[in-house]
Amino acid sequence: MRYWLFFLLFFSERLLFSQSVSPQRIIGSAYHEFAPMESPDGETLFYSVAKHPTNVAGVKDEGDIWMVTKKDNAWGIPRPVSFPWNDRQRNQIVGFFNQGQSVLLLNEWIPEGSSYKVRQGLSVSHKVNANWTIPVSVSIDYFFNESSDYSMQLSADGKVLLMSLESYGRVGAEDLYVSFRKEDGNFSEPVHLGWDVNTKFQEMYPFLSADAKRLYFSSNGFPGMGSKDIFMSERLDDSWKKWSVPINQGFTINSEGSEWSYSEPEGKEYAYFVSTQNSEGFGDIWQMPKLPTDSADSLSIVPVLPLALTLPAEDSSQVASPPLMKSTYNFTAVVVSAEDKQMIALSSIRVSHTGDTLLQVINPANPISCELDKEKTYWLEVEAKGYFPLSKSVVFTGNNDSLYLKPLAVGTTVALKDVLFEKGSEVMIDISYKELEKVVKLMQANPTVEIALSGHTDNQGSAKLNLRLSQQRVDAVKAYLVKMGVDEGRISGKGYGGTKPIASNANEESRKQNRRVELTIVKN
Template identity: 25%
Template sequence: MKLIRLFFLFVLSSVLYAQNTPDYQLNKPLTTENLDRLDSMIKVNAPDAAAYNAVTQVAYTFYRIGKSINAFTWLERYTHLFPEQEKVLLDNLKQYENNALTQYPDSVNRALYESYAIRYAPTEDAYVAFTRYISDDINYGRWQNAINDIKRFAPAFPNKQQHFQDLIEIITRKDEGLRVTNLGDKINTYVSEWDPNPTSEGTQIYFSGNPRAGGLGGDDVWVSSLVDGVWQVPQNLGPKINGERDETIDNISADGNTLLLSGDFMGTFGKFDIYAIDKVGDDWGDLYHYPYPINTEHVDEGGNITADRKALLFSSDRPGGIGEFIPLNTYGNGSIMGNMDIYVCFMTDSGWSNPVNLGKTINTPYAERSPYLHPDGKSLYFSSDGHAGLGGLDVFKSVRLDETWTNWSKPVNLGKEINTILNDWGYKVGITGDSAFFSGFARTNGYGQWDLYSVTLPKDARPNPIVMVSGTITDNKGNNLQADVIWEDLTTGEVLGTTKSNMMSGHYFIALPVGKNYGYYVKKDGYYPTSNSIDLTKSKDGDRRKVDIEIVSISDMKNKSSSITINNIFFDFDSAILKKESTSELLRLVDFVKKNSVEKLKIIGHTDKVGTEEYNKKLSLNRAISVKEYIIKSLPKMNITTIGKGATEPIDSSDDSKNRRVEIIME
């Protein structure tokens, strides 16, 4: 009987509670009218469970439909009413706040970003909210509206005055009518393509893409060729690079011989590492992993090997950068990019050096990614959400000012014709410097999600001119050869870079910034290191030059079947005195003679046809004697004969300058 009475009392109390609990009608739409009704009910009944449920359920609904700023604003309004649940509510509040700053407003909740920016200024999060508030005007080109808001908000952010000034400069910068072109439906599909990497000669483009016909599973790396101005159906790079995992390409070397990739391939130290693969004939070799300290247990990506192959740039979220340690995929500054900085490592005789942070001019406490150093060796292009921009990651250009790699010009935003309110990154500037390739999301002229595009570059964003030298390396019988190509500063003798010719085709490519007098030579075991020069000290514009190089084997030289022209030996006009620029070539000649145990050498001097026959023979003999005297300083017992032939044996009837030369014959 007692149990029956207790049960009756429990049921009665439950009924009375239900009758006294207000109906919040949480299934109704979140209109202004319904939200006002809920607001009144919550304030009257808090901190009871029903009021708490109403607060959290409405906030979660906003969050679930992608309106995190509404969720944050709503939850923040009532958190103080529920002291016993404060910790849980503050955790939820932080989650909504972080997510809100990664989103963009619609016409209804735009004012909430404005309110947030005003309330929390001058914090970094408030500045992000401000950029979200003006994003719609920027996106639709309502520039005066954006400028008015920039001027209105600037006084609230005394620590961001330079950012506000830079924003106004970006917005008011005169448009140049840049042309944006979709690369076409043979490359782009209904899914995504990204990370475009054109070869220096512009005949191919490598990129990453979602699964498509011919893929090997997951995201793969592909290559397309340009034929008659049209990009062709891309080819999968095959199992040496692609597999069941996701593969992504970061860069291709200037000579086209190395692909830089990143991912969690075999041997990865941490979350994401940098890898490379080298060209072997018409195929690719084996994937290799860059060592510590390029790769670490943190995220390391975006590898970019410089054109001279002396340095490797990359981005990393490792501790010790500019600002506090914020790993990738951690909320901050309106993104999950973390604090990524750009570093450089240098190739030394003992391997790669420790990384050098590019410094505060380039790196910020936020994200700098996707570094690309143009083959001019000076112009750095990268993406950042820490410098003043239009929203998300913007693309910037900076110029290296000295050899420290920490002294850079102020990064220049590439402008509103290139950058958008979203993340803009992965831009690769063509070697000619007048255009770039990028991946754009869901554009009106696109075929799917992310598509590949090209765009002309603003004049101020272009790199220094480059002269492109390419050709084929063969032996004196016409066989294609793989050999090292080394270029140097003729004035100082400093080696400036190296590359290799293709083992199948013999093709090589080098990019030379204007402004120097270059020598370059070909080195291969069993052959004489044939050389040539190109004077770019007065050049202002880049161009293309085709130079085929023939190298002669030591066996042919010893059989006296071939003579060698020593191209990089220089004299002043009408003089037999060796110029300083000849030093590197003469040192190679002496080294060659020593290593190959040459006992006798014949040096033959030639001139052009200017002057009398007698005078030219005397001048050519004296020049041959000057070369002999240089060799004798290092090899005093060397048996050397000299001959002066003047202009009697020309080798080029169209260019008399090529007839001024010095030849050697091994005897």
């Protein structure tokens, strides 16, 4: 009975706290609003809107920056920001600095007529005589990202840049990173924030408190109440890799939907966040008193631990267990060959969440069918003899799905996307070994297969040195496969330097695609 009384006490504290800080929806429409950012003077709220007909690219536009001004403590009518902050890509404010006279913008600004659709990164615009200048590129050392839904947030003092990326050192989906402003105005190489706050699922939309001690972020990799919840963790030292256990910020802000983009304007007693709860479109923007920071108040917003408590056997017939807030559904997917779209026999399938295997079946039936939590992000691994394995992070939405596996046909080439190296070196970074373990398993399961590895660079620097480096990287991959038991005679390899680009070499973003290691089936 004492566990049940503890739960009632916990819930009553949480309810009292919720009543005292009731959030208010301030922006909501049939479109997706996200990434709220208040101007330094507190008179204007900027945010992004996706797929609005009046956006630069119309209903295909992933985000234009909009604004709404405050007058007599009431918000006015929202309207899109005029040129030059919006173009045809996803536009979003990262942060103001220089006493509000400069602003960082997500992505590099691309003039009309450019041959490149998207260039990930940062741009800066400055206020001159009440007008904003055309944004120009800001460099981030060794910037690398594979996520289309990445985000960045500048600290209140303009010196620290937090990022959500699929980059070096991550396992799974988006992770959190930090970068620091240099004397020339550009930013240092991103540093992974470590596994106290990162999981193999999604950590997104980070925000750093004004004192640089508290990190707020959205995640579906920790125990939560919906699809994505907002968490808080405290920085424990200056390495930026050690953090306190992330605390779910409770029912006050989180719901059965998704919540993200929590931010506190400097010097203010309120905060903004985005939620899908009861939304007409997707995300809506909400305002609330900022969350408490001391340990006494934090007790009111501890995550769903009491919901997981079990009652003693003698009390189980007297008191019902508290209802779980999760909803589940039966996920069904058919696995087919990417070549002829016909169903194939599977060897194994594994579905995992936050490192715990939820389902593992040998020789499973096709279609796949299993019970999953709604809108959570899972790690899916599917194997079939004679096919390249499928391994990816995916959000199951409840709809039936089709999964495509590439056959091990002679001439088929795949890029080893997560085989990555230290800059200018043949030394692989840690994430590469997980990718190469899949190649080892493939070779073991298909003993007649022979492969050719090809190494490629961009065209920057000496062509001779690039050719040598690409060969060294191929040799390093081959040496690891042989070390893991693959017959050396089944592997050939060659470095091509920058002679076989698959994208333009005119900018850093497209050059990244050219720096790759590929695997081709030469015999089966």
